[in-house]
Amino acid sequence: MTSNINHTIQIPPEYRDKRIDQALALLLPDYSRSRLKTWLDHGQISIDGKHWRPKDKVQGNETVVIDAKLEETLIDKPENIPLNIVYEDNDILVINKTIGMVVHPAVGNRNNTLLNALLHHAPALAELPRAGIVHRLDKGTSGLLVITKTLQAHMFLVKELKEHKVLREYEAIVLGNMISGGTVNAPIGRHPTKRTLMAIAENGKSAITHYRIIERFRAHTHLKVQLETGRTHQIRVHMAHIQHPIVGDSTYGGRIKLPKGASAKLIETLRQFKHPALHARRLTLIHPATKESMTFNADTPIDFQNLASMLHTDTQEH
Numbered sequence: 001m002t003s004n005i006n007h008t009i010q011i012p013p014e015y016r017d018k019r020i021d022q023a024l025a026l027l028l029p030d031y032s033r034s035r036l037k038t039w040l041d042h043g044q045i046s047i048d049g050k051h052w053r054p055k056d057k058v059q060g061n062e063t064v065v066i067d068a069k070l071e072e073t074l075i076d077k078p079e080n081i082p083l084n085i086v087y088e089d090n091d092i093l094v095i096n097k098t099i100g101m102v103v104h105p106a107v108g109n110r111n112n113t114l115l116n117a118l119l120h121h122a123p124a125l126a127e128l129p130r131a132g133i134v135h136r137l138d139k140g141t142s143g144l145l146v147i148t149k150t151l152q153a154h155m156f157l158v159k160e161l162k163e164h165k166v167l168r169e170y171e172a173i174v175l176g177n178m179i180s181g182g183t184v185n186a187p188i189g190r191h192p193t194k195r196t197l198m199a200i201a202e203n204g205k206s207a208i209t210h211y212r213i214i215e216r217f218r219a220h221t222h223l224k225v226q227l228e229t230g231r232t233h234q235i236r237v238h239m240a241h242i243q244h245p246i247v248g249d250s251t252y253g254g255r256i257k258l259p260k261g262a263s264a265k266l267i268e269t270l271r272q273f274k275h276p277a278l279h280a281r282r283l284t285l286i287h288p289a290t291k292e293s294m295t296f297n298a299d300t301p302i303d304f305q306n307l308a309s310m311l312h313t314d315t316q317e318h
Contacts, residue, residue, distance in 0.1 A: 005068045011047075013060035020047060021054035024064070044068035076105050076131070081117035086144065086296050091289045092157075093122070093132070093147040096298040099275050103136040103145070118147060125149065134158050135166075135230055140248070143170065143280025144298050153288035160286060161230065167284035170225040170235060171214070171300055173277035173307060174244040175257055178221040181212035184238040188231040197251065198233040200241050207231045209238040217311040218318055219259035220247065225278075236276060247307070249276040261318060266310050279304055 007028070015023045021040060025033040036045070036054075043051045046065045047058075084096040095114075097103070102113045118131045125131040125147070132148040134157045146166075148154040160166050189204025191197040208228035215222040221244065225235055236252045239245055245253030247270070258267050284295040300308075 005066055007064075007066040009064050009066075011058045011060055011062045011064060015058055016060040017057050019054065020052050020056050020058055023058050027064075028066075039066065039068045076115055076119060076126075077111070078120035078123060079111060079116035080120050081112060083114075083117050083121055086298060087294075091149055091153040092287065093118075093149060094283065094296050095145055095147065097137050097142055097145050097280075099140060099142045099301060099303075102139050103133060104130065114145070122149060127151075128154055135161055135168075137280055138233065138236070138276070138278075140275030141278045141280065142298075142301050142304075144168075144283040144296055145280070146283060146285060148288070150288075156288035157285065164228055165286065167282070167295075168227045168230070168280060169282035169284075170227070171279050171281050171304070172211075172223045172225050172235065172239065173247045173304070173311070174221050174223060174239050175219070175247060175253065176221065176244045177216055177219060178213060178223070178244060181210075181223075182242075184209045184211070184242055186238060186241055188234060188237055198231065198237050200237065205229070205231055207234050207238065209235055211239075215308070215312065216315075218315045219257075220311050222308055222311075235278060247277040248273040249278075250274075259314065262314055263317075266314050269307055269310055273303065273307060277304055277307060 009027055011023055021033060021037050024036045024045070028036065039045045040052060040054050044067055047062050084098065085093065086096050087094040097114060104115055105111070105113050115131045115133060118125050128148065128151060132154060134146065134148055134154060137143060137145060146157065148157055157166070185208050186200045187202065187204035188198050188207040189201030191199040206229055210226040210228065212224045213221060214224050227234060233252070236246055236249050240252040256270055258270060279300045280298070281300060282295065282297050284293065286292070287294050
Protein backbone atom coordinates (compact mmCIF):
# COMPACT_ATOMS: atom_id res chain seq x y z
CA MET A 1 0.00 0.00 0.00
CA THR A 2 1.07 3.58 -0.62
CA SER A 3 -0.13 6.96 0.63
CA ASN A 4 0.39 10.35 -0.94
CA ILE A 5 2.48 12.89 0.96
CA ASN A 6 1.87 16.55 0.15
CA HIS A 7 3.59 19.31 2.12
CA THR A 8 4.51 22.91 1.42
CA ILE A 9 6.90 24.47 3.90
CA GLN A 10 9.27 27.43 4.06
CA ILE A 11 12.92 27.21 5.11
CA PRO A 12 13.51 29.48 8.16
CA PRO A 13 16.11 32.24 7.66
CA GLU A 14 18.21 30.87 10.55
CA TYR A 15 18.80 27.65 8.52
CA ARG A 16 21.07 29.57 6.12
CA ASP A 17 24.07 27.50 4.89
CA LYS A 18 22.61 24.19 6.06
CA ARG A 19 22.43 21.36 3.53
CA ILE A 20 18.91 20.91 2.22
CA ASP A 21 18.72 17.31 3.51
CA GLN A 22 19.78 18.51 6.99
CA ALA A 23 17.22 21.33 6.95
CA LEU A 24 14.42 19.00 5.87
CA ALA A 25 15.35 16.44 8.54
CA LEU A 26 14.93 19.14 11.19
CA LEU A 27 11.68 20.46 9.74
CA LEU A 28 10.13 17.04 9.07
CA PRO A 29 11.21 14.77 11.95
CA ASP A 30 8.48 12.22 11.13
CA TYR A 31 10.49 11.12 8.07
CA SER A 32 13.98 9.61 8.16
CA ARG A 33 16.84 11.49 6.54
CA SER A 34 17.41 8.59 4.15
CA ARG A 35 13.77 8.75 3.01
CA LEU A 36 14.02 12.53 2.48
CA LYS A 37 17.24 12.01 0.52
CA THR A 38 15.51 9.43 -1.68
CA TRP A 39 12.68 11.85 -2.38
CA LEU A 40 15.22 14.54 -3.28
CA ASP A 41 17.12 12.14 -5.57
CA HIS A 42 13.91 11.12 -7.34
CA GLY A 43 12.66 14.67 -7.88
CA GLN A 44 9.73 14.33 -5.46
CA ILE A 45 10.83 17.42 -3.55
CA SER A 46 11.20 20.79 -5.26
CA ILE A 47 12.77 23.93 -3.80
CA ASP A 48 11.54 27.18 -5.35
CA GLY A 49 10.29 25.09 -8.27
CA LYS A 50 13.65 23.37 -8.88
CA HIS A 51 15.11 19.98 -8.01
CA TRP A 52 18.10 20.14 -5.66
CA ARG A 53 20.77 17.68 -4.66
CA PRO A 54 20.82 16.63 -0.97
CA LYS A 55 24.13 18.48 -0.44
CA ASP A 56 22.92 21.81 -1.89
CA LYS A 57 22.84 24.56 0.75
CA VAL A 58 19.88 26.74 1.59
CA GLN A 59 19.89 30.52 1.92
CA GLY A 60 16.68 30.72 3.94
CA ASN A 61 13.08 31.54 2.96
CA GLU A 62 12.99 28.96 0.12
CA THR A 63 9.61 27.34 -0.55
CA VAL A 64 9.73 23.56 -0.39
CA VAL A 65 7.03 21.45 -2.04
CA ILE A 66 6.91 17.72 -1.28
CA ASP A 67 4.81 15.53 -3.58
CA ALA A 68 5.79 11.95 -2.79
CA LYS A 69 4.45 8.48 -2.21
CA LEU A 70 5.04 6.78 1.13
CA GLU A 71 5.50 3.05 0.70
CA GLU A 72 4.18 0.82 3.45
CA THR A 73 7.09 -0.54 5.45
CA LEU A 74 7.57 -4.24 4.84
CA ILE A 75 8.96 -6.39 7.60
CA ASP A 76 11.50 -8.95 6.45
CA LYS A 77 10.51 -12.43 7.56
CA PRO A 78 12.74 -15.31 8.68
CA GLU A 79 12.82 -18.21 6.22
CA ASN A 80 14.28 -21.67 6.72
CA ILE A 81 16.77 -21.54 3.85
CA PRO A 82 19.98 -23.62 4.11
CA LEU A 83 23.22 -21.67 4.48
CA ASN A 84 26.71 -22.91 3.65
CA ILE A 85 28.43 -21.73 6.84
CA VAL A 86 32.23 -21.52 6.63
CA TYR A 87 32.79 -20.04 10.11
CA GLU A 88 30.73 -18.76 13.02
CA ASP A 89 31.37 -17.39 16.51
CA ASN A 90 29.64 -14.87 18.78
CA ASP A 91 30.72 -11.89 16.66
CA ILE A 92 30.81 -12.88 12.99
CA LEU A 93 29.37 -15.38 10.55
CA VAL A 94 31.10 -16.23 7.26
CA ILE A 95 29.07 -17.94 4.55
CA ASN A 96 29.72 -19.25 1.06
CA LYS A 97 26.79 -17.77 -0.91
CA THR A 98 25.29 -19.93 -3.60
CA ILE A 99 24.67 -18.79 -7.18
CA GLY A 100 21.19 -17.34 -7.59
CA MET A 101 20.69 -16.17 -4.01
CA VAL A 102 19.76 -12.49 -3.67
CA VAL A 103 21.45 -10.81 -0.68
CA HIS A 104 18.91 -8.10 0.27
CA PRO A 105 15.12 -8.12 -0.17
CA ALA A 106 13.94 -5.59 -2.76
CA VAL A 107 11.01 -4.95 -5.06
CA GLY A 108 10.36 -8.23 -6.86
CA ASN A 109 12.60 -10.16 -4.46
CA ARG A 110 11.01 -9.91 -1.01
CA ASN A 111 11.58 -13.57 -0.13
CA ASN A 112 14.19 -16.32 -0.44
CA THR A 113 17.06 -13.89 0.15
CA LEU A 114 20.18 -14.23 2.26
CA LEU A 115 18.70 -11.75 4.75
CA ASN A 116 15.59 -13.93 5.19
CA ALA A 117 17.82 -16.96 5.76
CA LEU A 118 19.97 -15.11 8.30
CA LEU A 119 16.94 -14.02 10.33
CA HIS A 120 15.93 -17.68 10.65
CA HIS A 121 19.45 -18.85 11.49
CA ALA A 122 20.06 -16.14 14.10
CA PRO A 123 16.87 -14.21 15.04
CA ALA A 124 18.86 -11.64 17.07
CA LEU A 125 20.21 -10.26 13.76
CA ALA A 126 16.86 -8.48 13.37
CA GLU A 127 18.22 -5.89 15.82
CA LEU A 128 21.15 -5.00 13.54
CA PRO A 129 21.24 -2.83 10.39
CA ARG A 130 20.51 -5.07 7.38
CA ALA A 131 20.61 -8.11 9.68
CA GLY A 132 24.37 -7.69 10.06
CA ILE A 133 25.18 -7.74 6.32
CA VAL A 134 28.12 -5.36 5.70
CA HIS A 135 28.92 -6.10 2.05
CA ARG A 136 27.21 -7.94 -0.76
CA LEU A 137 27.57 -10.15 -3.80
CA ASP A 138 25.41 -10.01 -6.91
CA LYS A 139 22.71 -12.63 -7.37
CA GLY A 140 24.73 -14.55 -9.96
CA THR A 141 28.02 -14.37 -8.03
CA SER A 142 28.96 -17.06 -5.54
CA GLY A 143 31.43 -16.97 -2.67
CA LEU A 144 32.38 -15.58 0.70
CA LEU A 145 30.46 -12.99 2.68
CA VAL A 146 30.97 -11.90 6.29
CA ILE A 147 27.97 -11.04 8.46
CA THR A 148 28.29 -9.31 11.83
CA LYS A 149 26.36 -10.56 14.88
CA THR A 150 26.81 -7.58 17.24
CA LEU A 151 26.53 -3.82 16.77
CA GLN A 152 30.17 -3.40 17.84
CA ALA A 153 31.32 -5.91 15.21
CA HIS A 154 29.10 -4.21 12.63
CA MET A 155 30.58 -0.77 13.26
CA PHE A 156 34.13 -2.17 13.23
CA LEU A 157 33.84 -4.06 9.93
CA VAL A 158 31.93 -1.27 8.17
CA LYS A 159 34.87 1.01 9.05
CA GLU A 160 37.41 -1.62 7.92
CA LEU A 161 35.64 -2.00 4.58
CA LYS A 162 35.48 1.76 4.10
CA GLU A 163 39.22 1.98 4.74
CA HIS A 164 39.92 -0.89 2.30
CA LYS A 165 41.34 -3.11 5.06
CA VAL A 166 39.25 -6.19 4.22
CA LEU A 167 40.91 -8.27 1.49
CA ARG A 168 38.40 -9.63 -1.05
CA GLU A 169 39.81 -11.89 -3.74
CA TYR A 170 37.83 -13.38 -6.61
CA GLU A 171 38.29 -15.78 -9.49
CA ALA A 172 36.82 -14.90 -12.87
CA ILE A 173 36.84 -16.23 -16.41
CA VAL A 174 36.75 -13.44 -18.97
CA LEU A 175 36.47 -13.20 -22.72
CA GLY A 176 39.68 -12.72 -24.68
CA ASN A 177 43.29 -13.81 -24.29
CA MET A 178 44.87 -11.30 -21.91
CA ILE A 179 48.63 -10.72 -22.14
CA SER A 180 49.27 -9.64 -18.56
CA GLY A 181 47.65 -8.56 -15.31
CA GLY A 182 46.95 -4.97 -14.43
CA THR A 183 44.75 -2.49 -12.58
CA VAL A 184 41.55 -0.77 -13.63
CA ASN A 185 41.10 2.62 -11.98
CA ALA A 186 37.85 4.07 -13.31
CA PRO A 187 35.03 5.70 -11.31
CA ILE A 188 31.64 3.98 -11.28
CA GLY A 189 28.20 5.53 -11.00
CA ARG A 190 24.62 4.85 -12.05
CA HIS A 191 24.05 4.28 -15.76
CA PRO A 192 22.67 7.54 -17.21
CA THR A 193 19.59 5.90 -18.75
CA LYS A 194 19.35 2.37 -17.30
CA ARG A 195 19.06 3.20 -13.59
CA THR A 196 19.37 -0.39 -12.34
CA LEU A 197 22.78 -0.72 -14.00
CA MET A 198 26.18 0.80 -13.27
CA ALA A 199 28.63 2.41 -15.68
CA ILE A 200 31.98 4.17 -15.87
CA ALA A 201 31.15 7.76 -14.93
CA GLU A 202 33.43 10.79 -14.52
CA ASN A 203 31.41 11.97 -11.54
CA GLY A 204 31.06 8.45 -10.09
CA LYS A 205 32.73 7.02 -7.00
CA SER A 206 36.35 5.94 -7.06
CA ALA A 207 36.67 2.28 -8.11
CA ILE A 208 39.91 0.27 -8.30
CA THR A 209 40.24 -3.36 -9.38
CA HIS A 210 43.49 -5.37 -9.57
CA TYR A 211 43.73 -8.52 -11.70
CA ARG A 212 46.35 -11.20 -12.30
CA ILE A 213 46.40 -14.11 -14.75
CA ILE A 214 45.90 -17.63 -13.41
CA GLU A 215 45.72 -19.31 -16.83
CA ARG A 216 45.48 -18.15 -20.42
CA PHE A 217 43.19 -20.06 -22.75
CA ARG A 218 42.80 -19.82 -26.50
CA ALA A 219 40.09 -17.17 -26.41
CA HIS A 220 39.51 -16.67 -22.68
CA THR A 221 41.52 -15.92 -19.54
CA HIS A 222 41.20 -17.24 -15.98
CA LEU A 223 41.90 -14.37 -13.55
CA LYS A 224 42.51 -13.69 -9.90
CA VAL A 225 40.81 -10.39 -9.12
CA GLN A 226 41.26 -8.26 -6.01
CA LEU A 227 38.96 -5.42 -5.02
CA GLU A 228 40.48 -2.29 -3.56
CA THR A 229 37.07 -0.60 -3.47
CA GLY A 230 33.66 -2.26 -3.43
CA ARG A 231 31.26 -0.54 -5.80
CA THR A 232 28.08 -2.19 -7.07
CA HIS A 233 28.89 -4.51 -10.02
CA GLN A 234 32.50 -3.24 -9.89
CA ILE A 235 34.37 -6.23 -11.34
CA ARG A 236 31.76 -6.80 -14.03
CA VAL A 237 31.75 -3.14 -15.12
CA HIS A 238 35.56 -2.83 -15.03
CA MET A 239 36.19 -6.02 -17.02
CA ALA A 240 33.66 -4.96 -19.66
CA HIS A 241 35.31 -1.51 -19.72
CA ILE A 242 38.67 -3.01 -20.74
CA GLN A 243 36.98 -5.18 -23.39
CA HIS A 244 37.29 -8.42 -21.41
CA PRO A 245 33.76 -8.99 -20.07
CA ILE A 246 33.09 -11.87 -17.71
CA VAL A 247 31.79 -15.06 -19.31
CA GLY A 248 28.05 -15.47 -18.69
CA ASP A 249 27.48 -11.79 -17.92
CA SER A 250 24.69 -10.97 -20.36
CA THR A 251 24.10 -7.59 -18.68
CA TYR A 252 27.56 -6.11 -19.26
CA GLY A 253 29.12 -8.63 -21.64
CA GLY A 254 26.72 -8.57 -24.54
CA ARG A 255 26.24 -11.55 -26.84
CA ILE A 256 28.08 -14.84 -26.38
CA LYS A 257 31.27 -15.14 -28.43
CA LEU A 258 32.42 -18.67 -29.28
CA PRO A 259 36.03 -19.68 -30.08
CA LYS A 260 36.63 -20.77 -33.65
CA GLY A 261 36.83 -24.52 -33.96
CA ALA A 262 35.46 -25.14 -30.46
CA SER A 263 33.99 -28.56 -29.75
CA ALA A 264 30.23 -29.02 -29.61
CA LYS A 265 30.55 -29.74 -25.88
CA LEU A 266 32.41 -26.47 -25.19
CA ILE A 267 29.96 -24.48 -27.32
CA GLU A 268 27.04 -25.97 -25.39
CA THR A 269 28.75 -25.24 -22.04
CA LEU A 270 29.35 -21.60 -22.96
CA ARG A 271 25.78 -21.18 -24.18
CA GLN A 272 24.36 -22.72 -21.02
CA PHE A 273 26.53 -20.65 -18.65
CA LYS A 274 23.80 -18.23 -17.59
CA HIS A 275 25.50 -16.33 -14.75
CA PRO A 276 28.77 -14.40 -14.47
CA ALA A 277 31.79 -16.69 -14.07
CA LEU A 278 32.77 -14.83 -10.91
CA HIS A 279 33.42 -16.29 -7.46
CA ALA A 280 34.55 -14.64 -4.20
CA ARG A 281 37.17 -17.20 -3.23
CA ARG A 282 39.14 -15.58 -0.38
CA LEU A 283 38.31 -13.19 2.44
CA THR A 284 40.86 -11.80 4.90
CA LEU A 285 39.81 -9.58 7.78
CA ILE A 286 40.67 -8.49 11.29
CA HIS A 287 38.33 -10.14 13.78
CA PRO A 288 36.29 -7.36 15.43
CA ALA A 289 36.69 -8.80 18.96
CA THR A 290 40.05 -10.61 19.06
CA LYS A 291 41.74 -8.26 16.53
CA GLU A 292 43.43 -11.30 14.99
CA SER A 293 43.83 -11.60 11.21
CA MET A 294 41.61 -14.35 9.76
CA THR A 295 41.54 -15.76 6.22
CA PHE A 296 38.69 -17.81 4.76
CA ASN A 297 38.68 -19.72 1.47
CA ALA A 298 35.93 -21.21 -0.69
CA ASP A 299 36.54 -23.33 -3.79
CA THR A 300 34.93 -22.27 -7.04
CA PRO A 301 31.58 -23.95 -7.86
CA ILE A 302 31.51 -27.13 -9.96
CA ASP A 303 30.20 -25.37 -13.08
CA PHE A 304 33.05 -22.84 -12.88
CA GLN A 305 35.58 -25.68 -12.50
CA ASN A 306 34.06 -27.56 -15.45
CA LEU A 307 34.21 -24.47 -17.66
CA ALA A 308 37.87 -23.82 -16.76
CA SER A 309 38.70 -27.49 -17.43
CA MET A 310 36.99 -27.48 -20.83
CA LEU A 311 38.70 -24.24 -21.86
CA HIS A 312 42.04 -25.75 -20.79
CA THR A 313 41.37 -28.87 -22.90
CA ASP A 314 40.29 -26.72 -25.87
CA THR A 315 43.56 -24.78 -25.63
CA GLN A 316 45.64 -27.98 -25.48
CA GLU A 317 43.85 -29.43 -28.52
CA HIS A 318 44.54 -26.36 -30.64
